[in-house]
Amino acid sequence: MALRDLSLQSARSLRKSSFPRSFRFRYNVSRNASTTTHDQDLEPSSSLSIPAPSSDLVKDFDPAERARKRRAELGRELPPSRYRFRSPKYYRGPLHPHQPPPPSDPTSRQFIPGPFSLPRLEQTYHSTIAPDLMTLAYTHFPPGYRAPPKAPRLRSWDETSPYHKNRPLRAPRGHTVLPLLRPPITWQNVPRLERVTVHAMVREALEDKSHLHVARMVLQAITNVRVTTHRAKGSVVGWGLREGRQVSVSAEVNGGDMWDFVGKCVDMVLPRIKDWQGVKGSSGDSSGNIAWGLGPADVALFPEVEVNYNMYPPKMIPGLHVILHTTATNDREARLLLSATGIPFYGKQVN
Template identity: 35%
Template sequence: MASLLRTSIRQVRSSGILLRSFSTTQHASSSHGLLRLKEYYNNVLAEDLMVLGYDHARVSPCTSKYPDIQAQIDKALAATEASETPRSKEAAPAVTRTRKGGKPVKPIQPPKSPSTIPRLDKITLHTMVKDAIGNKGNLLSAFMALQSITATRPEVVYAKTSVANWKLREGMPIGVKVTLRGEEMYQFMDKLVEIVLPRLREWPGLPITSGDGNGNIAIGFPPSALALFPEIEGSFDVYPKMTGFDVVFNTTAYTNTDGRLLLSGFSVPFSSKK
């Protein structure tokens, strides 16, 4: 039997047919199997975002391989630059991009190209537990809940300043935070849009004007939303205190429109109602 198998392998190799090795680790090393949303983005959504976000006014001028046409283009550009006098250039004020509060801004949006298609960069979950001011043990429930729904160990957030009215001192633990990237990010996104968001009661969707100006969008969830995750729904009694939490979607988009377009492609609902 072994000799027959070796003979058949030699015949296949001599005929020029390559044997393909099938391995599940080549496509996804995650314990949850294939990443549906990641495959959907790479195969379908990225091309749709390229078409929907295309802007003819932001396309860089193409160079022609024909010398006569290229010469006409160069001549027209030179005439335009010559028409601008040095005085008019000096009188034009310098345009600076600033934001309210002196926050940093991203550079000006480059022309559309396959390398500038918006995509998810990271997802951040954070929650502040007010009861932790009096007792640090109250952070344990929020710590366990975020660790269960994200499969990632959270980090404790400490107060940066003191607030006398809240009896808060600098350096006191006040909340927990989780940052998701890569496979864990897509797994949480899939669970959020397929299980949690459809089961939220009386939630029409994100406002159509949501965004921080740079394509990043945040969603606030009430304490009851934690019970909608399958990891907590099956063992609800383990978590003595439910807390609200915020989910921030950090994208590579340059505008809020591109960021909302990306999230809507992942089935995140938007509503015109405020």
């Protein structure tokens, strides 16, 4: 383009100065046919008419020096203009000189773009459920209240026997391990959903591995995360289980996927299960994690499985365990959170 402009300019100047037309000039004109006919349509000004930079600018122009100064100011190098870095394919430990970039960096192999949606359940939690829970569980402490000191949680031995010397402390009353503390709920520690573990033990996988593959695919479709396969820790003769065989699959769901998964369960799957009473009231590990099970027929109700039901051999669709991990430290509060989310409970509630 610049070359064309140049020839245009030269042509115009040449014509003005009534210079005898040389062969070369004629050649140029004939090549750019538009120059003669549409001369007035063209922009008269060009980059050549712009005055040259001033002398002091020219004198100061030192790109290398500028880059050095910029580096000194920033303390580090700017990302290069061309691609240079390649994230290592395998993590070789913290002492290796080649470290992968953080997952938020698009050059990282763990980089996931997004989020592209705002889950409804998350919005509901922040707008409705959290304030409700805080209000429901509110305990009033008048000003000036200071909690009385409690006895130590791990009791010591009364030194009635010489064998009590150097023993570890006694376990707490009624427990073999220390139960989690239960601080009063304030605006800082309203129980919330932390993560969901979806787990399926596939007993048929002992005979036929294809059950395991189907279970992996179903779990991956439902949860939108990559699935982990687990091996049997020990042998159980009665079940035909042998140590080291792959028998179960699980998926850890966090963040937006977690909200989506629970929302799907509450809105689309659980209401359509036949004769489903709810989650059993005694479910839970007494530290705020609540679980329930879904049969193979119920797993087929998940929309991802349902729309593509023919993709899976129907007899191989597994049953699942869904474990909801909450930040509540006891089952009572966790159950309150889940019931506010829309998961009903039935039977005697055990805390």
